[in-house]
Amino acid sequence: MKIETSSKTKIEVPGFILERTAKRMKQYFQRALASADAGITIDQWVILQQLHIQDGLSQLHLAKATYKDAPTVTRIIDLLCKKDLTVRVPDEADRRRFKIQLTEGGKAKIEEVLPIVKKARTVAWNNLDDEQITQLEVTLNQIFDNLEF
Amino acid sequence: MKIETSSKTKIEVPGFILERTAKRMKQYFQRALASADAGITIDQWVILQQLHIQDGLSQLHLAKATYKDAPTVTRIIDLLCKKDLTVRVPDEADRRRFKIQLTEGGKAKIEEVLPIVKKARTVAWNNLDDEQITQLEVTLNQIFDNLEF
């Protein structure tokens, strides 16, 4: 059976294209990590990378920085701690909080995974010039701002 | 505490921007459906909309058309059938398949939800001209093609 794909019938809206591209990108990075036996997911990587930029953030700060919500960050940190890549250090100044810190193993994991991620990026941005990437960012950020709640 | 956002430290890569924009867009459409008490999720809507374009598709055809995988489509169809928006009709030509068909209620749901989705789209594409949207699609499709497995 033929699946209709003509412009008359296919859901050819930019939102659909945006959704499917983001999905495939995530999947591609996920598979790159899996086939290198990195032992972490791409979302766990995003948290590790943020801690690499600024170690000791609270879970809520991590949530804001990565645009994930609090319960999701709780569970990702649970997994990262179980793998001994991070530790929850009680914040003496505010006993509701933890400072999430990279362990030595976490730092080593970042060094291990970074080349994999960088290689996947070169595949993703292949055939795109700088101007195109800049324009993409501008347009995506406009959409992002349009949808501020 | 300050969350670092300068270009030196923030994960300012196009992939991150793509991911967060797609996530916010999905969230925005999801909330639009929820606050209108549509009773379906955005992913269920995507399947309904595809059936509106071409009714009676098999689950695998739906999966290909919407870029979802087969187990996900199975579960979405389970939910849509439970809500009496679709029915699984055995395919007499191939007894492994079902034809997924919209019920009258499903067709009514599409008419009910379409204005909500259209309104959300106008918000999302606000401040973007046609040329920008066209360029966005071109660039996203290039990335999509780059990541073909």
Added chain:
DNA sequence: TGCAAATAATTAGTATAACAATTACTTTTG
């Protein structure tokens, strides 16, 4: 100061998504 409101983290429930494996059926091919 004391109490209400806000905040940080967690837990529970539902939905989506990827992957692997299984079952049932169909097609290919030796």
Added chain:
DNA sequence: CAAAAGTAATTGTTATACTAATTATTTGCA
């Protein structure tokens, strides 16, 4: 034609996401 390969749908497991509710703690204000 029968066995092997392929296909359609399902099931199970793990992970992410959103909502809502809960607990513990801190802040704000009367």
